[in-house]
Amino acid sequence: MTGRASPGRRQGGSGMVEDGGDARRPHGGLVADVLSVLWAAEGPLTPQQINAALDRDLARTTVTTILTRLYEKGTVVRTREGRGFAYAAADDAAGLAADRMRRELEKGPQRDLVLKRFVSSLSGDDEEALRRLLLESGES
Template identity: 90%
Template sequence: MVEDGRDARRPHGELVADVLAVLWAAEEPLTPQQINGALGRDLARTTVTTILTRLHEKGTLVRTRSGRGFAYAAADDAAGLAAGRMRRELDREPQRDLVLKRFVSSLSGDDEEALRRLLLESEDGE
């Protein structure tokens, strides 16, 4: 598909999400070449390596030496990454109580009940 004479770009974050999905499904750390193969796309080696390096710098991935390069693994599962994003957003806000109040008021009845149950469970665990 061509728009304004340029190749259409994939939606922002799609490739990152695909890379994370490959790593979550893997039983061991993978090299950029292995990840590129698992993606089944014709991507430049540097494209995959750049994504992996940026995710490592953000703390999303951990890496270990593998020959002359690195092998990568996810630092957390999908739920853990989402929770981390939520926590970072909350940490940026000076009015935490207001943000939490607005968040809770926007929850569905089922989500609100799940949150209440989780809060009670965490109190019982202390």
């Protein structure tokens, strides 16, 4: 695949693909929308069901590719349904955010510095909530 956009489409400076003035969300936004559909679902959904819930004109393979990548990262789980799969979120939004924070913390060699900067950027309410949660976790 080349770096050029298809005829009639152009890559905007924001990374969004535009087609005739109709801007589309960047890929990360679509992933977030797919996860939102899964979090709202009462059970596993097929790619077709997710595509219908998104109410967009997406290629069948677009949603399947996103789900496959999320499965490979452990963000979603899948079960066999007919000849394909049905997908469900492996964790809720808070669990996913906490996992991302933990992975980022594990990347850096200066964990204390990262934590210090994180805590210093918190609002007073968030700092108080963090203190309370740390005290509660120490009591267990």
